[in-house]
Amino acid sequence: MSHVQGDAKKLLARVRRIGGQLGSVERAIAEGAECGAVLQQLAAVRGAVNGLIFQMMEGHLTAHVGGQDSGMPEEELAPVLAVLRSYMK
Amino acid sequence: MSHVQGDAKKLLARVRRIGGQLGSVERAIAEGAECGAVLQQLAAVRGAVNGLIFQMMEGHLTAHVGGQDSGMPEEELAPVLAVLRSYMK
Amino acid sequence: MSHVQGDAKKLLARVRRIGGQLGSVERAIAEGAECGAVLQQLAAVRGAVNGLIFQMMEGHLTAHVGGQDSGMPEEELAPVLAVLRSYMK
Amino acid sequence: MSHVQGDAKKLLARVRRIGGQLGSVERAIAEGAECGAVLQQLAAVRGAVNGLIFQMMEGHLTAHVGGQDSGMPEEELAPVLAVLRSYMK
Numbered sequence: 001m002s003h004v005q006g007d008a009k010k011l012l013a014r015v016r017r018i019g020g021q022l023g024s025v026e027r028a029i030a031e032g033a034e035c036g037a038v039l040q041q042l043a044a045v046r047g048a049v050n051g052l053i054f055q056m057m058e059g060h061l062t063a064h065v066g067g068q069d070s071g072m073p074e075e076e077l078a079p080v081l082a083v084l085r086s087y088m089k
Numbered sequence: 090m091s092h093v094q095g096d097a098k099k100l101l102a103r104v105r106r107i108g109g110q111l112g113s114v115e116r117a118i119a120e121g122a123e124c125g126a127v128l129q130q131l132a133a134v135r136g137a138v139n140g141l142i143f144q145m146m147e148g149h150l151t152a153h154v155g156g157q158d159s160g161m162p163e164e165e166l167a168p169v170l171a172v173l174r175s176y177m178k
Numbered sequence: 179m180s181h182v183q184g185d186a187k188k189l190l191a192r193v194r195r196i197g198g199q200l201g202s203v204e205r206a207i208a209e210g211a212e213c214g215a216v217l218q219q220l221a222a223v224r225g226a227v228n229g230l231i232f233q234m235m236e237g238h239l240t241a242h243v244g245g246q247d248s249g250m251p252e253e254e255l256a257p258v259l260a261v262l263r264s265y266m267k
Numbered sequence: 268m269s270h271v272q273g274d275a276k277k278l279l280a281r282v283r284r285i286g287g288q289l290g291s292v293e294r295a296i297a298e299g300a301e302c303g304a305v306l307q308q309l310a311a312v313r314g315a316v317n318g319l320i321f322q323m324m325e326g327h328l329t330a331h332v333g334g335q336d337s338g339m340p341e342e343e344l345a346p347v348l349a350v351l352r353s354y355m356k
Binding site for chain 2 (some may be wrong): 005015022038
Binding site (some may be wrong): 035037039040042043046047055075076078079080082083086089 | 213214215218219220221224225253254256257258260261264267
């Protein structure tokens, strides 16, 4: 089973939460909300998408890379994940 | 009328397109798609969210800043927008 | 006096600190350091550059936009700076 | 020999180029250049740092992951590198 299938429930919950946030952005624009409020909501959507991408990248690398049969020992994966995290905050 | 209201139709179309992209991510995860394919779709969602945030920021700054009564002449807004664009590609 | 001239001392101190960080990256690579250690140092350089760009953008917008003669009241500048900060962490 | 040692010459050349760019930022600020010009130079430094980080990440993952003894076949590394590239433009 791929890590996507293994984590499907958690991943789907995150995607649906982002869908909900996006729905609020849509309502805010339709109701003529102030630009500042819409910008704040969009920044939150961006943060949530970044978080989901990090979870997927971490799962992908850990599943294929961190495993015993992989060429990359655990401690060499750590700095890769640390740099990813700094980009995906 | 605020620039959000003025651009509402275009902004709403973009938000709904992102909603559609997110729907495909949801289906891909639910159907057990390969992680690589889901990552690619999420990277596209991220790019679309960044593009929408840039459009909102540009509208906000141009509406309030580029106007005759503003303290910032047009050519001083250009480098700000150029830096924003480099972050929001 | 432009805000760059006004903040020159602080800005130059930050630029020189980044230069120092870059010098350590150069030594680490020349001495054959582990990739993980070099990556960590580069991520710190990136964070410092982002912080400097945010300081410049904030100074530029506040000097030209937040001022009394500007078309953008203070509270409309706040969400712009909040979004910038989220990108420049 | 680690990939950092193998690529040391190219990596050092990139680090020194960034150092040169940083030197120009320092001179521009010291000479009271316009904020817009300094911002543009800083955005170029940021792009160069991002490019160097991507080269390091690609080298690290390819050296440890793409190799025959690794748990991650080549085609599963490609989407990881594509997402990294989108963040490190």
